[in-house]
Amino acid sequence: MTNPIHNPSNDLFGEDEVTIEATLNGRPLRRRVKARQHLADFLRQEMELTGTHLGCEHGICGACTVLIDGRTARGCLTLAAQISGKTVDTIEGLAESGKLAGLQAEFIARNAAQCAFCSSGMLLTAYELLSSGETSSRAEIREFISGNMCRCTGYHAIVDAVEAAIALQGKS
Amino acid sequence: MSADAASGIGARIPRRELKRLLSGHGRYIDDIKLPRMLHACFVRSPHPHARLVALEVAAAKRAPGVAAVFTAADINPRCEPFVGVALHRPGHRSAPQHLMAAERAVWQGQPVAIVVAESRAEAEDAAELLTAEWQPLPAVGDQLQAIAPGAPVIHAELGDNVAFDFSLEKGEPVKAFADADIVIEEELRFERQMAMTLETRGLIADYNPGDGSLTVMHAHQSPFQMQEIFSRHLRIPEHKVRVIAPDIGGGFGMKLNVYSDEIATVVASMLLGRPVKFCVDRLESFVSDAQARDHRIKCRIALKRTGEIRAMELDDIGAVGAYGMPMRFNVAEGMMAITMAGAPYVFENYKGRTRSVYVNKNLIGMYRGVGMPFACIVGELLTDLAADALGIDTVEFKRRNYWPKSSLPCVTPGGQRLETVSFHECLEKLVRLVSYEALRKEQAELRKRGIYRGIGIATFCEQTAYGPPYYGPSGASISTQDGCTLRLEPSGSVRCITSLTDQGQGTLTSVAQIVAEAVGVSIDQVSVLGGDSAISPYGGGAWASRGTAIGGEAALRAGAMLRKNILALASTLTQTPADALTITESQVINTRTRQAVISLAEIGRIGYFRQDTLPRDFDVQLSVSASFAANDKMYYMANGVQASYVEVDCDTGFISMLGHWAVDDCGRLVNPLLVEEQVRGGIVQGIGAVLFEECLYSEDANLLNGTMADYLVPMAGEMPDIVVEHVETPEASTRLGAKGIGEGGLIGAMGSAWVAVNDALKPLGAKIRHQPFTPERVLDALARARGR
């Protein structure tokens, strides 16, 4: 039986399907995954967590952003097989946990989302900024979210929302 | 009618779907699975122009997971070919377009085969096993090449590559130019651009062999258009076709067009008798999405020394791709450019010519603003240069030359009907907003220190919410009506089913506000369903900034009808005259006593379940439908003005956007928050168009930058903060009074950014006329000015 984290040292060839053991949205996960399937597709198709979106599949647009071990990562530039031994959090899990409540409220109040296709990735990136605990200027916020493409809002309302969330966090 | 400030017309309410969408519970097309669903991918021509000598599909058909591989021979006979010409434009020509390329491909990306398999990955694996032998042919890459003598003719039956050649003339332009004191001439160039919605196109075609019905879940802005097309071209009775738009990740006009790959997917479903999903991937979107903006415009303006504009002239030529776009005709960009340029300004003499020309590139289709950005850029650049030539400030020039309010309504030399526009009001508001004098002072100070900043002010007027006179004569089965069914639910809440669609702009929220106010309930008592061609009144959907203006008007009228019917029942039940009753917060109120006399829940209970307690001939109608179309109105003309403040680094050619302001008049503001955000989003798309975006091609029309790393969409780091203010001049012909707002942000921003960058370069004698303004083009402009 294959050790899901590390292949035994006498295996020199690997497989095109591997077993992974990870934590997904706070719950243990053990699955056979196709080696070729990227994490975003795994989440969307196998786990039916469709809140993570595909915008480009080459790492530029940020729509597929998830958290791996608590930090943002592109779901399309990570293989499902690579997450063995790690924790993964998606928009669904974070929303359910309430950790995004402050950000969601600020986004919604300012209509900092329109089609919302970018929003999962945008919220997770903003969440990472908030988690850093740093107070950021508008310019720094803009730079931080520069890896998340939004075609609808023009970014201004998003910057306002993140700025407000940081300020609120600072007060509490 | 009672107005609930928190939730009725005029309230600032975020798009109501956001709570669901921001917790990862959206249902976009690629999120949807149907039983037995298959996945499609396409094999496309790698050449812009080539003969398909041989196509071998056997290996692909045998590949794991493959259900079928279809080529032109399988697909094309099942579909009436498209001829994308506008009937009311005599001389507009197109070769017929079949769904798949058969013997010849005429653009890089044209579909050649469709592979249908259990998963997209397997479909792509199989597609790689398909072998095609191509014989490249000479390709026509740009419009000048296309009309040069001896150019390869793409469609032999047309004789040449000209799709359309149209001129208009008003007054005596030749004489006016000859007599003018000042003539300013410019040649502008615009590269091909793309809408780049974050969610690519997609659909799930579900043909049911059991009853010959077709259901298509379609990321499309107009389910009704597609219902009609699927029915007519695929020969399925229309009442058996249903098109449903799910959550959509942005449209901007791109998802309004007619796509052969999408229709081929439907045919595949018909042939297989199973649902087939096709979601465009990003790489293929570059060679399959309808594109925009590929134009060259020569323009000039004639003035008297006194500052009066005597004439304008435009000569436009657009490269529209390999075929005419069905329904959403490719002449629109050019026509809007030549009929709307300079529209805000008083002048009598005008000459305009537009040519649409075929090239071996992807089809041009609708994209936000269409030809209006060109009109704005031409008008505002020329008038800004005119102001310079006259030695007066550009704002002052506008004050003197806008149509005075007293002359409205009027028709411009280009044929634009100006009625309830507000050029002066918007300008004055903008001037105050940007602190114009202080800004000019700052600019002058910094220039002394070798820092080159530019201020661009751009005015535009904008055709919104086209009416029947616009599409009717064209022969396109595009309905400009929209409709709304309202149903009082038994428990007293209100269900609204609208023919409108929403790709993020919040149209359904605006409709909810209108319904809430019209009926007399709070907005959280209203649900709105849209985008399903089977269940709502027939309508149009989303394009040309029409949703709130047209569908909102229908909702207003339906709301009034439902209110009337509720009050009729309430009147009978409470023995009070209907004109003494009103509805507020789900209660019927006696206006004289100010007492609540019956709740909507009670109305619903009795109206639906206790008709036995009602008079014999009382007709309960708690479900109503209303549609609206403005039979005689070509469009509602909206307007606005914007300002850009930029800085050009003359050593590197890089441009910084320091600030942006907009004053917009879209008539009655149903939801100022949604309006402001539409304007902001449009502005950033406009800045992207002017500074960043272009499709780069080799000499022989091969696309060179078909990834998101190379096609530069604006990201947060380079964009400015954007201030938006409003002027409200209601549309006079409707009860609602709203005009359209979806495109104004982009139109004005393209104008103001063009003027601002050139304004920055003025002291150095440099001019830039080729969009996008890449660092190299800026440096080249500066080098030309230095004489190198």
Add this chain to the structure above:
Amino acid sequence: MKARNFRFIRPASLDHAYRILAENEGDAVPIAGGQSLLAGLNMRLSAPKLLVDIGDLKELVGESQADGTVCLGALTRHRELLGSELVKKHVPLLVRAASHIGHVAIRNRGTLGGSLANADPAAELPACAVALGATLVLGSVKGERAVKAEDFFTGLFETDLRPGELIVAVRFPVMPTGTKIGFAELARRHGDFALVGLAALASMHRDRIGDARLAYFGCVDRARLARSVSAAVEGLATPLPSAASFEAAIRMDLAPEDTAGLRADTKLHMAAVLTRRVLNSLAARAPA
């Protein structure tokens, strides 16, 4: 854009990884951060048969300092460069560069070793490694060897890595006190690959440039030392009023080609502007 089929293996140790790479020579590709590799796989630009996940190997992580050298494991993530006290103190050029690499999500996963092995001519870290005079430690079943960064990048996306070899660690000499660093890049949008970039290290004698190590990226086919430019600027007093003193040297060292949307002469112009700006900034900066 779904990747072709391949096998996957996660070695239990660096030794195991070496044996896998040796056994599958030509068919196996290591994956660490995967930020470049996976984009290419999704686009079907390559067809490896086996992906070897080295992203977890303890032998490739860590930072240490000894004998005037700072040693960083190949799996040092770009994000970690930004947060490392050791790097900030002794190799601050890497900190300056790292904030330009892509975006947060990319920096969280992308690695030092991955960036150097990929050898993208528009990437920041290869140029920094060259400017800093770094040495790469390469390992395989045959053992370890050291290669100087300035010899490592051999062509467009080409390196001296032999079949079966992995970058294990990178050694950076601690800079002599008083060394100034300079870094700048021109990119259309924050995080984009540079059109033109420059990583620089120089000793300064008051306002005069002493020994300078300059490595360009973006407008070149690979990261390498711009020796002619260094020679041309040695001894010059800053601020330099123009690029006249080194323009010709830039042309000799860079030899860029026309690419879509950016001509060679524009790249040279931008390189000259950047060089002047970076050199003029050296005196102003606190010593490294």
